[in-house]
Amino acid sequence: MTDDNLRRVTVERTGTGHFTATNARGGTIAFGTTGEDEFTPVELLLAAIGGCTAADVDVATGRHAEPTRFTLTVTGDKISDEHGNRMTDLAVTFSVAFPDGEPGDRARAILPRAVKTSHDRLCTVSRTIEAGTPVTVTVADG
The missing domain is CATH 3.30.300.20 (K homology (KH) domain)
Structure with a gap:
């Protein structure tokens, strides 16, 4: 697999049931599992x-x-x-x-x-x- 083909995100736990995904360009999206307003x-x-x-x-x-x-x-x-x-x-x-x-x-x-x-x-x-x-x-x- 070449670097042109590889896609990657890193997911980090930010709290109980809360996470942030970060892409290679530095973009982030918060999400969770606690039923709050996060996806x-x-x-x-x-x-x-x-x-x-x-x-x-x-x-x-x-x-x-x-x-x-x-x-x-x-x-x-x-x-x-x-x-x-x-x-x-x-x-x-x-x-x-x-x-x-x-x-x-x-x-x-x-x-x-x-x-x-x-x-x-x-x-x-x-x-x-x-x-x-x-x-x-x-x-x-x-």
Whole structure:
């Protein structure tokens, strides 16, 4: 794996049930498990799915027209069964509007194709989930 391919975040515990993720560029996002206003890890997963496909679709449609509304809702059911805790029935719903006129018409026309292309080929997050990529977990010598 080359440095161009490697993605990395570091997660640090900041308190009981509170964590901060830091990316290689120094960006941070706080999250937690205590039910306060921080995102939970599952909500971050849903946000990652939506954010990835939103970025793809925004690039494709934004070449033609600036949207007047661009919202995604990402849902899923958290279950616990013989396979452990997991999410099922993940769904992304786009609600996008463009201004009247030829540029908006072009953006509206390519929207379904942009959503499909993101889902089928481009969105690394949902493609990884659907491929069922294994996750390796280790404990480093402390």
